Amino acid sequence: MKLILSLTSPYARKIRIVLAEKALPYAQEVDIPWLAETSVPDYNPLGKVPALIADDGEVWYDSPVIAEYLETQGGPALLPAERLAALPVRQTEALADGITDAAVAAFLESRRPAEQQDAASIARQLTKIRRGLAALEERLGQRKGFGGNDLNLADIAVGCALGYLDFRFPQIDWRSNHLPLASWAAQVFARPSFADSLPPPA
Structure with missing residues (x-):
């Protein structure tokens, strides 16, 4: 491959x-x-x-x-084999991907020349990110879609979304407002697969 x-x-x-x-x-x-x-x-x-x-x-x-x-x-399963059981995982993955989508959109808009930037568009994307983080923390508390002791696809997507915020929007400081999510992320970020895939310095 x-x-x-x-x-x-x-x-x-x-x-x-x-x-x-x-x-x-x-x-x-x-x-x-x-x-x-x-x-x-x-x-x-x-x-x-x-x-x-x-x-x-x-x-x-x-x-x-x-x-x-x-x-x-092959390899360890990251999704439940039963389709209905997989839906909460895919929903959490979609929520994480949506946060990433909003962050990417805001970042690309912020890279346009200052006089061409749409501040309202950036603000809308940042609002989506804040709402998404709150929803992720709620789903984490309910263990809805997260893998618990066994990493799953939702865990990976959430970790990548949070990592992208660290990379492109450190000023959001999501850890301060979402302590349970921060504690969860610290464990996930320590995995070799996450450590080895960090983006190069901006």
């Missing part, structure tokens, strides 16, 4: 962690979608990373679909 990725992409990081936790061998190809010479659209018509080239040549995108595919490739 080969993973097409950017080392700063939180979605690619999610798949790198899935691959590491499952101990699945793969090669990686770094390709920045924003560059004129990118070949990412050759793999994903939407021009987004990650994309996974399977051993049979099939190309999978985006991260939830890649994660689903990797569940068929």
